[in-house]
Amino acid sequence: MTKIFSLTGKTALVTGAGGLLGKAHCKALADAGATVVAADLAIESAEHSIDFDKERHLALALDVTSPVSVAEALKQVTDRFGRVDILVNNAAVNDMVEDPKASAELSKFENYPLELWNRSLQVNLTGVFLCSQAFGSWMAANGGGSIINIASTYGITAPDQSLYTNEAGEQTFHKPPAYSVTKGGVLMFTRYLAAYWGNQKVRVNALSPGGVLNGQSDFFVAQYAKRTPLGRMAHRDDYMGAIVFLASDSSAYMTGANLVVDGGWTIW
Ligand SMILES: NC(=O)c1ccc[n+]([C@@H]2O[C@H](COP(=O)([O-])OP(=O)(O)OC[C@H]3O[C@@H](n4cnc5c(N)ncnc54)[C@H](O)[C@@H]3O)[C@@H](O)[C@H]2O)c1
Numbered sequence: 001m002t003k004i005f006s007l008t009g010k011t012a013l014v015t016g017a018g019g020l021l022g023k024a025h026c027k028a029l030a031d032a033g034a035t036v037v038a039a040d041l042a043i044e045s046a047e048h049s050i051d052f053d054k055e056r057h058l059a060l061a062l063d064v065t066s067p068v069s070v071a072e073a074l075k076q077v078t079d080r081f082g083r084v085d086i087l088v089n090n091a092a093v094n095d096m097v098e099d100p101k102a103s104a105e106l107s108k109f110e111n112y113p114l115e116l117w118n119r120s121l122q123v124n125l126t127g128v129f130l131c132s133q134a135f136g137s138w139m140a141a142n143g144g145g146s147i148i149n150i151a152s153t154y155g156i157t158a159p160d161q162s163l164y165t166n167e168a169g170e171q172t173f174h175k176p177p178a179y180s181v182t183k184g185g186v187l188m189f190t191r192y193l194a195a196y197w198g199n200q201k202v203r204v205n206a207l208s209p210g211g212v213l214n215g216q217s218d219f220f221v222a223q224y225a226k227r228t229p230l231g232r233m234a235h236r237d238d239y240m241g242a243i244v245f246l247a248s249d250s251s252a253y254m255t256g257a258n259l260v261v262d263g264g265w266t267i268w
Contacts, residue, residue, distance in 0.1 A: 007033040011035045011081045013086070017049040018041075019091075022038070042061060043060065046060055058077070060073050073134075092120075095107075095120065104174070107176050112177060128189060145201075166217075191256045209239050212234045212238075229263060245259070
């Protein structure tokens with residue numbers, strides 16, 4: 001059993017590695033034995049996610065929306081390690097409108113800015129397309145690999161906007177349309193690629209996490225917990241086992257699937 005979960009000898013690249021979940025994905029893959037390439041917009045942020053054993057791992061600056069940047073990342077990874085076996089498409093924009101006064105109005109569908117819509121499409125969908133095309137093509141030509149696309153519960157169920165109200169019942173924020181639509185697209189893209197590359201041993205699966213504790217108000221956390229069968233929000237390390245499972249041979253007969261790890265959020 002230990003062997004089929006082992007990632008020893010494998011090289012894994014994680015996009016958006018400097019973010020809340022990216023760091024945990026990097027740690028999970030490294031703990032299972034992989035060499036990890038942590039990639040994010042700023043190299044400082046990527047470096048921060050692999051402050052363990054820099055001899056073994058690599059931090060890269062990568063903009064997933066830029067074909068030039070993606071091609072350069074592939075070159076750096078294959079030059080240094082000679083291979084890439086695992087790609088975690090984790091980078092995404094989840095826009096929170098900064099100004100709390102503007103937030104409720106700007107995030108309304110009626111007002112939602114085209115620029116924010118386009119930005120989410122670029123990062124959350126085009127970024128997955130570009131990284132999968134570059135790294136997945138390398139895998140397809142070199143014996144196979146595993147691509148893990150990070151989707152979301154909001155790619156499966158529509159946001160219940162009443163979650164984003166305060167104690168007084170005022171709508172403080174709306175979960176914007178671009179997030180759900182792009183995450184739904186990621187799930188379809190996962191199936192498309194799984195079918196396309198099945199015969200070249202490139203497995204493509206999605207992981208759909210639920211909401212992660214990250215300094216939200218007590219009221220929000222309680223509201224979220226009430227809507228979740230397991231009665232709590234996720235901790236950032238709740239997805240580490242799922243990442244290793246999808247990356248390793250323990251999921252060898254699995255492709256095109258969506259592994260939902262959400263405390264039961266999407267079952268009702
Ligand atoms: N946090 C949650 O509650 C939650 C729930 C469900 C799904 N998810 C998904 O998990 C993934 C990680 O979420 P998170 O909470 O860690 O987000 P985060 O915002 O903390 O991290 C996202 C990272 O992506 C990077 N990024 C943004 N644009 C980029 C680009 N063009 N190129 C490269 N990197 C870029 C950012 O710099 C950031 O470090 C996302 O796909 C998100 O949609 C998160």
